[in-house]
Amino acid sequence: MAEHHRNRIRLLDQATVNQIAAGEVVERPASVVKELVENSIDAGATRIIVQLESGREGITSARVTDNGCGMGAEDARFAFTPHATSKIARIGDLDRCRTLGFRGEALASIAAVSHVTLVTMERDGGQSATEVIIRGGDLEKVAETGAPTGTTITVSDLFFNTPARKKFQKSVGSEVAAITRTMEAFAITNPGIAFLFINNGNERVSTEGSGDLFDTIVALYGSGVADELIPVSIAEGPLSLGGYVSKPSLSRPNIYQVFVGINNRQVYARAVVDAVRAGYGTLLPDNRYPVAFLSLMLDPAYLDVNVHPAKRIVHISRERDICAMVTGAVSRALKGADLVPRVPGGFHTLQKSDPTGNVSRGYDHQVRPGPGVAEAGHGSFLLSDRRLRQSELSGGTAGSDDGVPEFIYLGQYNGAYILAQAPVGDLLLVDQHAAHERVLYEQVTASRDLGQEAQELLIPTILTLSPAESGVLREYLPHLQEKGFSLEEFGKDTYAVRMVPVILGKPGDGEMVRDIVGDLISLPRKHGTDSGEQLARTIACHGAVKAGTVLTSGQCQRLLNQLSRTNEPWTCPHGRPVMVSFTRDRLDLLFGRK
Numbered sequence: 149m150a151e152h153h154r155n156r157i158r159l160l161d162q163a164t165v166n167q168i169a170a171g172e173v174v175e176r177p178a179s180v181v182k183e184l185v186e187n188s189i190d191a192g193a194t195r196i197i198v199q200l201e202s203g204r205e206g207i208t209s210a211r212v213t214d215n216g217c218g219m220g221a222e223d224a225r226f227a228f229t230p231h232a233t234s235k236i237a238r239i240g241d242l243d244r245c246r247t248l249g250f251r252g253e254a255l256a257s258i259a260a261v262s263h264v265t266l267v268t269m270e271r272d273g274g275q276s277a278t279e280v281i282i283r284g285g286d287l288e289k290v291a292e293t294g295a296p297t298g299t300t301i302t303v304s305d306l307f308f309n310t311p312a313r314k315k316f317q318k319s320v321g322s323e324v325a326a327i328t329r330t331m332e333a334f335a336i337t338n339p340g341i342a343f344l345f346i347n348n349g350n351e352r353v354s355t356e357g358s359g360d361l362f363d364t365i366v367a368l369y370g371s372g373v374a375d376e377l378i379p380v381s382i383a384e385g386p387l388s389l390g391g392y393v394s395k396p397s398l399s400r401p402n403i404y405q406v407f408v409g410i411n412n413r414q415v416y417a418r419a420v421v422d423a424v425r426a427g428y429g430t431l432l433p434d435n436r437y438p439v440a441f442l443s444l445m446l447d448p449a450y451l452d453v454n455v456h457p458a459k460r461i462v463h464i465s466r467e468r469d470i471c472a473m474v475t476g477a478v479s480r481a482l483k484g485a486d487l488v489p490r491v492p493g494g495f496h497t498l499q500k501s502d503p504t505g506n507v508s509r510g511y512d513h514q515v516r517p518g519p520g521v522a523e524a525g526h527g528s529f530l531l532s533d534r535r536l537r538q539s540e541l542s543g544g545t546a547g548s549d550d551g552v553p554e555f556i557y558l559g560q561y562n563g564a565y566i567l568a569q570a571p572v573g574d575l576l577l578v579d580q581h582a583a584h585e586r587v588l589y590e591q592v593t594a595s596r597d598l599g600q601e602a603q604e605l606l607i608p609t610i611l612t613l614s615p616a617e618s619g620v621l622r623e624y625l626p627h628l629q630e631k632g633f634s635l636e637e638f639g640k641d642t643y644a645v646r647m648v649p650v651i652l653g654k655p656g657d658g659e660m661v662r663d664i665v666g667d668l669i670s671l672p673r674k675h676g677t678d679s680g681e682q683l684a685r686t687i688a689c690h691g692a693v694k695a696g697t698v699l700t701s702g703q704c705q706r707l708l709n710q711l712s713r714t715n716e717p718w719t720c721p722h723g724r725p726v727m728v729s730f731t732r733d734r735l736d737l738l739f740g741r742k
């Protein structure tokens with residue numbers, strides 16, 4: 149017993165300490181790539197190449213090659229020691245620190261949980277380069293070799309000795325998407341560096357490094373995005389802000405294309421992202437986000453970068469003031485700009501190769517509501533009616549309007565809730581969007597061959613996606629096809645949408661595919677949800693009538709009829725309630741009748 153007490157606490161050996169520390173810095177392959185590229189930037193590289201190899205099982209190797217300053221033989225070996233850094237000497241240096249790294253932890257952490265090969269040649273370092281091989285933190289080889297100036301680090305077998313970590317890795321698709329997003333952000337924050345990112349031999353991101361942000365944006369996203377941007381530039385007190393934000397005609401359902409670098413760092417600064425969004429005020433509907441490429445420079449004394457092991461989060465002092473300045477700058481830039489969208493709704497139609505040519509002025513192409521004009525007026529009535537009828541068509545109408553309806557329509561509240569009476573007499577409040585979502589979801593999942601119920605778009609819609617979006621799209625492509633979409637890839641990250649499923653109800657809106665892809669990227673996938681399931685939920689959500697849509701009594705009753713025929717009318721595919729009910733007793737109680 150006594151002995152037991154004495155021995156309960158002991159010091160961990162260094163290898164264990166390193167593995168624990170590694171968990172904080174390298175959570176996933178994307179963090180490895182981020183740390184290695186940051187080192188290349190710190191080494192003054194002007195060209196950085198990232199090569200990824202991945203298979204079904206996961207990412208098998210990541211290689212980063214730069215033309216930076218390189219390392220001598222001693223440093224090359226020493227770089228893998230925990231807390232070894234060339235960037236700061238004492239904590240006070242942090243206030244002046246201009247490099248991305250300073251903790252001296254990345255290489256040690258990565259090497260502790262993988263197999264690393266480093267080849268480096270110091271600038272003006274004489275004849276020979278150095279090769280270092282480390283596996284699970286153990287030095288396996290140091291040798292002289294030949295190589296051009298710069299550094300190449302190859303990481304493979306990631307997490308081979310930390311099986312628990314390995315088990316919790318996300319799907320290859322989402323990992324590649326995360327890395328692609330990271331590379332886009334690096335390119336945007338460093339327009340002076342040429343980046344090349346290759347996944348399994350396919351070029352995903354490629355920039356020239358001309359030093360011009362606009363050129364970089366064109367290289368990444370094409371002129372479709374670049375043409376919709378307006379410049380922002382201010383210098384106020386400790387802050388200077390520069391870059392581009394989108395006109396309201398170009399928006400996204402998530403924050404993935406809001407890039408805000410702070411002092412040339414990629415960080416997650418939600419407050420600043422929200423400040424950018426706030427600059428749009430009512431120019432964007434609540435659930436939409438702009439596209440933005442902004443660089444925020446702060447006096448380093450205002451920024452604490454040492455609050456997160458992977459440096460993903462920073463502390464900004466006087467954050468509220470800084471955010472208010474950001475909001476003001478964005479709002480002024482928008483006020484000064486000509487915001488009339490060139491193409492209604494900002495979607496791109498295929499003009500030249502369109503065989504039907506002048507049919508393009510048809511009804512279907514003016515229906516897409518402009519941003520901010522959340523589906524009001526006659527056009528939106530037609531739209532929601534069409535949507536509702538479409539789901540009815542594919543659901544079959546047996547027992548709908550002829551028999552006695554199960555839920556009896558009483559009224560609509562606020563364009564969002566339907567009041568109805570249940571068979572047992574309870575009062576129901578039905579969330580119209582959630583209800584329609586449930587109906588569509590069951591239809592999408594029930595019919596295996598929805599492909600037959602696809603409608604061809606008169607004019608194919610061209611989607612120019614970001615490299616990250618297109619990576620995700622590729623993962624979902626077979627499922628999209630199965631569900632009635634027809635997409636054709638032509639050119640890098642560019643797709644023509646030729647058909648959409650009938651239940652989406654709105655021909656001419658191939659752009660909806662972009663929103664669907666946007667959601668697929670941003671919504672965290674619940675454990676065990678496969679791609680087909682995720683897609684079904686997303687399609688249902690996008691096809692469903694929105695809250696805020698005034699419906700006629702006929703439309704409401706039809707929706708109630710459809711809902712009563714679903715298997716699980718009580719919750720939407722995301723698990724939120726579709727309806728709440730009040731018994732007569734409960735109401736009597738509320739009114740003091742009992």
Ligand code: ADP
Nearest residue numbers: 187191227233234249250251252253254255299
């Ligand atoms: P930190 O970046 O915080 O200093 P790291 O573990 O990432 O810590 O790197 C340790 C050291 O290795 C760096 O300080 C730098 O001197 C050297 N180093 C790492 N990567 C490179 C590279 N690509 N080129 C030149 N030197 C590098």
Ligand code: MG
Nearest residue numbers: 183187249254
């Ligand atoms: Mg580093």
